[in-house]
Every structure is written in C-alpha cells, then in structure tokens.
Amino acid sequence: MTGAILFADIDEPGLATLDVYRRRGGYGPRLLKALQMPREALVEELKASGLRGRGGAGFSMGTKASFMPKGQIDKYLVCNADESEPGTFKDRELMQKSPHMLLEGMIIAAYAAGANRSFIYIRGEYAQQAVIVERAIAEAKAAGLIGERILGTDFSLELWLHRGAGAYICGEETGLLDSLEGKRGNPRLKPPFPANQGLYQGPTLINHVETLATIPHIVEMGAQEYAAIGVQNSTGTKLVSISGHVRRPGNYEIELGTPARELIYGLAGGPGEGRTVKLWFPGGSSSPVLTGDDLDVSYDFDSLAKAGTMLGSGAIIVADDTTSVVDVALKTAQFYKHESCGKCTPCREGTNWTVKMLERVKSGEATPMDLDIMASVCENIIGHCLCVLGDAMAMPVGSMIKKFRGEFEAYIEQARAANPWGSGHAPVEALEAQGALA
Amino acid sequence: MAADVDGVNGGSAGDQAPITARHPGESVRRWSNGSRVPGWDDAADLSKPPAGVPDAATTPVPADLRAEIEDYMARYPDHRSAAIPALRAAQERHGWCSPEAIDQVAAVMRLTPGYLVAVASFYDMLELQPVGRRSVYVCTNISCSLCGADELYARLEEELGEDPGVNLRHFECLGACDIAPMASVDGVYVGPIEPGEIAELAEQIRTGAAPLPAKQLLDRKSADPGAAPR
Ligand SMILES: Cc1cc2nc3c(=O)[nH]c(=O)nc-3n(C[C@H](O)[C@H](O)[C@H](O)COP(=O)(O)O)c2cc1C
Numbered sequence: 001m002t003g004a005i006l007f008a009d010i011d012e013p014g015l016a017t018l019d020v021y022r023r024r025g026g027y028g029p030r031l032l033k034a035l036q037m038p039r040e041a042l043v044e045e046l047k048a049s050g051l052r053g054r055g056g057a058g059f060s061m062g063t064k065a066s067f068m069p070k071g072q073i074d075k076y077l078v079c080n081a082d083e084s085e086p087g088t089f090k091d092r093e094l095m096q097k098s099p100h101m102l103l104e105g106m107i108i109a110a111y112a113a114g115a116n117r118s119f120i121y122i123r124g125e126y127a128q129q130a131v132i133v134e135r136a137i138a139e140a141k142a143a144g145l146i147g148e149r150i151l152g153t154d155f156s157l158e159l160w161l162h163r164g165a166g167a168y169i170c171g172e173e174t175g176l177l178d179s180l181e182g183k184r185g186n187p188r189l190k191p192p193f194p195a196n197q198g199l200y201q202g203p204t205l206i207n208h209v210e211t212l213a214t215i216p217h218i219v220e221m222g223a224q225e226y227a228a229i230g231v232q233n234s235t236g237t238k239l240v241s242i243s244g245h246v247r248r249p250g251n252y253e254i255e256l257g258t259p260a261r262e263l264i265y266g267l268a269g270g271p272g273e274g275r276t277v278k279l280w281f282p283g284g285s286s287s288p289v290l291t292g293d294d295l296d297v298s299y300d301f302d303s304l305a306k307a308g309t310m311l312g313s314g315a316i317i318v319a320d321d322t323t324s325v326v327d328v329a330l331k332t333a334q335f336y337k338h339e340s341c342g343k344c345t346p347c348r349e350g351t352n353w354t355v356k357m358l359e360r361v362k363s364g365e366a367t368p369m370d371l372d373i374m375a376s377v378c379e380n381i382i383g384h385c386l387c388v389l390g391d392a393m394a395m396p397v398g399s400m401i402k403k404f405r406g407e408f409e410a411y412i413e414q415a416r417a418a419n420p421w422g423s424g425h426a427p428v429e430a431l432e433a434q435g436a437l438a
Numbered sequence: 439m440a441a442d443v444d445g446v447n448g449g450s451a452g453d454q455a456p457i458t459a460r461h462p463g464e465s466v467r468r469w470s471n472g473s474r475v476p477g478w479d480d481a482a483d484l485s486k487p488p489a490g491v492p493d494a495a496t497t498p499v500p501a502d503l504r505a506e507i508e509d510y511m512a513r514y515p516d517h518r519s520a521a522i523p524a525l526r527a528a529q530e531r532h533g534w535c536s537p538e539a540i541d542q543v544a545a546v547m548r549l550t551p552g553y554l555v556a557v558a559s560f561y562d563m564l565e566l567q568p569v570g571r572r573s574v575y576v577c578t579n580i581s582c583s584l585c586g587a588d589e590l591y592a593r594l595e596e597e598l599g600e601d602p603g604v605n606l607r608h609f610e611c612l613g614a615c616d617i618a619p620m621a622s623v624d625g626v627y628v629g630p631i632e633p634g635e636i637a638e639l640a641e642q643i644r645t646g647a648a649p650l651p652a653k654q655l656l657d658r659k660s661a662d663p664g665a666a667p668r
C-alpha cells in the first residue's frame with residue numbers, strides 16, 4: 001500500500017508538542033494555502049478528494065460542508081471525539097499522540113464552513129487524552145494559530161475542549177449537541193439537520209476526529225492525489241481498530257479496499273494457535289456480523305454494504321471458534337439497553353426485551369419461538385426511532401440470530417436440559433423452605 | 439442512564455434510602471420502598487414549592503470552585519453549556535454530586551437544583567449516590583470480555599472486598615480494546631491485565647499508588663508497522 005498518512009510519524013517522540021509537529025510539516029505552507037483559498041474552492045477540493053466521514057455514516061465531508069448556509073451568522077464547527085462505539089479506539093491514539101493534526105484540520109474545516117466558533121466534544125473517560133489535547137490547544141493559541149486573524153488572514157477562530165461524562169448516545173450528532181448545550185443528551189428530530197439548525201440553533205458542521213485530521217493532508221497532497229488512494233467511492237486511508245481474539249490487537253492505517261483477511265490475519269496476526277475466526281464485526285458493535293467465510297471481502301464502504309453490513313467506525317472485533325454466539329449477542333444487547341436514552345419506545349423497550357429474552361435463552365427458559373420473537377422485535381425497532389441507536393442493536397443481534405440460528409437452538413435445548421426449573425422458578429423444596437407454599 | 443432500571447446508576451436525589459433486597463434470595467435490587475426505580479413511587483410533596491435557584495447570599499461556594507465554574511461559563515455563548523464541566527468540578531471536590539454540591543453549582547450558574555439533577559442522572563460518570571473516592575472502571579464490553587474481563591472483574595471485586603474508599607464499576611467499552619482486559623483507575627488506563635497482576639493492582643488501588651506502572655496505556659507504542667519512527 002501507499003505510505004501511511006495519519007500514522008506516518010505517530011510514534012515520533014514529542015509529536016504532541018507544537019515544536020515537533022511543526023518540524024514534521026505541521027501548520028506549514030498547507031495551512032496558509034488553505035486559508036488563502038476562496039472558501040468555495042476549498043469546499044470543492046474537499047468534495048473532489050472523495051473523503052467520506054469516518055464517524056459511522058460515511059457521508060461525503062465536502063458535501064456536508066457545502067450545506068452550510070452563507071452569510072454573516074454565528075456558525076459552529078463541532079468535532080465529535082466521543083468515540084464510544086464498542087471496539088473503536090483509534091481517535092484515542094490519534095489525539096493522544098498527534099493532537100495538533102486534529103487542531104490543524106479543525107482550523108481548515110472551520111474556515112471552509114465559515115465557522116468562527118468551534119468545540120471538541122471528547123468523551124469523559126478520556127481524561128488523559130483531554131489533558132494532552134488541552135495542552136495542545138493552549139500551545140496553538142499562544143502561537144497565534146487559534147484566535148484572532150490566524151496567520152495574518154482575516155479568519156478568526158475560537159476553540160474549546162468540552163469533556164462529556166459517560167454516555168454513548170452523546171456520540172450521535174444531535175445528542176451530542178444537546179449535551180454540549182448542557183442538557184441530557186437526547187437526540188433531536190431530523191430535519192432540521194445540524195447544518196441548518198445545530199448548536200444554539202445556529203448552522204453547525206459536525207465531523208469526526210479522523211475526518212478532520214485527514215483534511216490538512218488533503219490540502220497538502222491535493223484532492224487528485226488523495227483520491228487516487230483506495231478504491232472508487234472509498235478513497236484514502238482509514239484507521240482500523242482491531243481487537244478481540246487476535247494476536248496483535250491495535251490500530252492500523254490501511255488503504256481502503258484492502259481484503260479483510262489481510263487485516264485480520266496479516267496485520268493483527270489472526271486468532272491464536274489452532275483457532276479459526278467464527279464471527280467478526282467489521283465496523284464496531286453496531287454493524288451486522290460476518291463469519292469466517294466472509295474474510296475475502298474488500299474492506300471499503302461499498303463492498304461491506306454489499307455484504308449486508310457496514311464499515312461504520314472502522315472497528316473490527318474478532319471472535320474465534322471457542323466463543324459462544326449467545327454470549328456475544330447478550331453482551332451486545334446489554335450495552336445498547338444500558339445506553340438507550342429512553343426517548344423512543346421501540347428502542348427503550350426493544351433493547352430491554354431483547355436482553356430479557358437472551359437471558360431466558362441462557363437460563364434455559366426460552367423456546368425456539370423466542371428467537372422468532374426476538375427477530376420480530378429487531379425488525380420493529382429498525383427505522384422507527386429518532387436516531388439509530390436501537391437499529392444499532394437490532395442489526396447485529398438480528399444478524400447473529402439469522403446466521404447462527406442452529407447454535408441458538410442447540411443452546412436453548414442444552415440450557416433447558418441442564419436447568420429444567422429455569423432461574424425464576426425455584427424447586428418446590430426451596431419454596432417450602434421459604435414458607436412460600438404454606 | 440435513563441433506561442436503566444436497576445437502581446444502580448440512575449438515582450434521583452442523594453438522600454434515598456439504601457438499596458435492599460425485599461425478598462430473600464431475590465436477585466433484583468430494590469429500594470427500601472420496594473420500587474426498582476429510585477424516586478418513582480415517592481409521592482411529590484405538593485405542600486412545598488419546588489426548589490428555586492439557590493440564594494447566592496446563603497449558599498457558600500468555595501472560591502476556587504466558583505472561579506472554575508465561571509471560567510467554564512465564559513467559554514460558551516450560552517452559559518448553561520457549562521453544566522457538565524461544572525458538575526464534574528463539584529464532584530471532584532465533594533466526592534459525588536451531593537445535594538450540597540448541586541446547590542453550589544446551581545448558585546453559581548443561576549439554575550435550579552432540579553435541572554442539574556436531571557442532567558447529572560443522565561451521565562454515568564456523575565454520581566448521585568455517595569461512592570468511594572477512587573473510581574475503578576473495569577471494561578466488560580465485547581472485546582474485553584472475549585479476553586477475560588468478567589473474570590478480571592470478579593477477582594478484583596474479591597480482592598478489594600467492601601472497601602468504602604473504592605468505587606468499582608463495570609463499564610462500557612472504554613476505547614482501549616487493544617489492551618483488553620483493561621481498567622481505568624481514576625482515569626489512568628492500564629492493561630492488558632494478567633491474572634497474576636490482579637492482587638498487585640488491588641493493592642495499588644487501596645494504597646493510592648500508581649496502577650501497574652509497566653502496563654499504562656500512555657507509554658504504549660503503536661501496533662502499526664508503518665508507524666515506526668523514521
Ligand atoms: C448511536 C450513535 C452513536 C454514534 N457515536 C459516534 C461516536 O462515538 N463518534 C463519532 O464520531 N460518531 C458517532 N456517531 C455518528 C455521528 O452521528 C455522525 O454521523 C458523525 O460524527 C459525523 O461525522 P463524519 O461525517 O465525519 O463521520 C454515532 C451515531 C449514532 C447513531
């Protein structure tokens with residue numbers, strides 16, 4: 001593949017400081033070039049690069065920036081650094097080791113969007129990373145890279161880091177906006193989309209950390225050269241977080257369109273000795289699972305969509321053949337149950353009942369009919385809520401039931417044989433001992 | 439969060455009665471009034487007016503806390519945006535979002551305590567019950583549990599016992615699945631934690647020492663071969 005872009009210098013000692021970042025070409029001629037371009041030309045350049053959002057939905061970055069209305073109103077740029085999709089940990093490494101790359105990307109993106117105020121919303125759990133980013137912001141402000149009339153142009157930008165406090169839903173862009181406004185992080189009805197009415201009702205561009213950090217490189221390389229990396233419709237490189245049953249878990253920068261087998265086996269070393277891949281999530285726990293038979297799929301937006309799943313946040317979670325699919329399904333469902341904000345009934349109740357039914361499967365109280373009920377609950381969540389958190393449980397759990405139905409049924413039978421009373425029904429002797437039958 | 443009805447995270451005011459099991463052997467944790475949801479079955483006392491914005495004259499606020507909250511408020515076009523940072527600042531000083539902490543934030547931000555409690559109850563890291571000062575989050579999400587996080591949690595719980603100074607919690611994916619199984623000790627990420635290191639980690643948590651210094655995430659090199667320094 002072509003050389004690394006985002007990770008090229010990532011382990012360079014001191015890269016988090018302004019000095020070293022500058023020595024590595026940061027805040028150099030490319031920043032001035034971007035800020036001196038006419039806004040429209042910069043947006044066109046971003047569109048032409050083919051850069052698609054790295055946060056989950058994969059929407060064209062340049063197109064989203066072009067939706068920002070013109071004119072003299074308060075506009076905002078918000079960087080989504082909530083990174084709470086299970087399996088994802090690349091923004092953490094990027095912000096911790098190269099925070100200035102994100103800041104430089106934000107300056108350029110804010111200019112493109114005509115925004116003069118910007119915020120980074122970082123998840124509360126990233127306390128160590130928050131300190132590092134905060135330090136970088138202070139350095140950039142002291143050097144005049146953030147503030148009034150940046151590099152002598154007439155573009156000014158305010159930037160603050162905002163720490164969350166532990167809620168997955170605040171990664172969803174409208175939930176994030178509410179949380180940033182100091183409220184409970186409930187998603188909003190769309191439309192209006194944030195580009196029209198976002199933060200404090202003002203036009204707001206929201207982008208993910210990796211999307212923003214890529215922008216300085218696009219300006220430097222030029223859109224054409226960037227678009228030549230990757231495959232059609234999925235240009236550029238992508239950070240993937242590979243974890244679970246692999247020998248070398250970690251973040252890897254790959255060219256989009258690399259076969260998944262090369263990522264899981266080549267880069268991450270595959271599962272342990274004598275084990276095989278049973279199932280894997282290609283894009284975080286919200287993506288429908290694939291099996292060991294799907295390892296030759298090309299890792300890019302469109303090929304994964306064609307395979308019935310999605311690239312999502314670029315987090316590959318691998319489970320080997322020692323894993324029980326029932327356990328994975330239960331863990332997945334429990335997460336979404338806990339994180340549902342409770343605003344929409346299908347999501348709140350659907351995630352709750354899916355957990356209950358999976359617990360029945362485990363305790364031996366379920367029948368195969370419960371699998372059908374679960375599948376229908378999943379169907380009834382999808383597309384029926386303000387945001388897709390419920391869908392994000394329904395799709396992977398639904399895919400597990402569909403692809404591993406035989407294993408679920410066998411599990412139900414075994415659990416029933418092992419525990420004929422189920423967990424909720426104590427044997428008569430126990431009830432007598434409690435005096436419950438007196 | 440809101441949809442969580444276990445009564446573990448979603449408390450309302452801080453003065454709820456403790457959680458008890460009503461029926462022997464019952465696994466569901468209940469509040470003393472039998473409800474599984476804090477505050478739900480308590481009738482509102484309509485004879486009292488709802489708490490308004492606390493009177494600044496009669497609500498003493500430590501000077502450093504006031505300064506920190508006012509600094510946050512100045513960052514945003516709408517000062518209400520400072521609610522979460524302000525609550526965290528108060529929690530750092532009081533150990534949890536106690537009624538007193540909430541009143542202090544409310545007095546500085548000119549908001550009602552009810553608004554702030556509603557906000558705080560949404561977020562996992564804001565505590566509405568008194569908890570141990572040292573927070574230990576063990577990730578038990580998918581990747582970590584594939585790598586033995588549930589055993590890690592059970593062993594850590596056993597080692598720490600009922601230490602009132604420690605707030606040991608299951609947590610959702612902490613964004614560090616590359617070091618699974620892992621834990622965050624007062625925000626310091628450590629992992630992968632081997633079974634043989636759990637007793638040592640528990641001791642460090644108890645004594646307030648740095649957790650597993652050789653296993654801290656910040657010192658870890660990237661796994662990507664393309665990332666080696668040139
Ligand atoms: C339930 C849910 C959780 C999300 N969590 C995150 C997240 O943690 N980080 C993130 O960048 N985007 C997350 N997103 C996607 C955002 O809503 C949004 O699409 C993204 O930040 C846009 O940035 P991009 O265009 O640069 O990808 C989430 C979406 C949903 C529905």
Ligand code: FES
Pocket residue numbers: 086087088577578579580581582583610611612613614615616618620
């Ligand atoms: S699953 Fe534990 S940190 Fe991600």
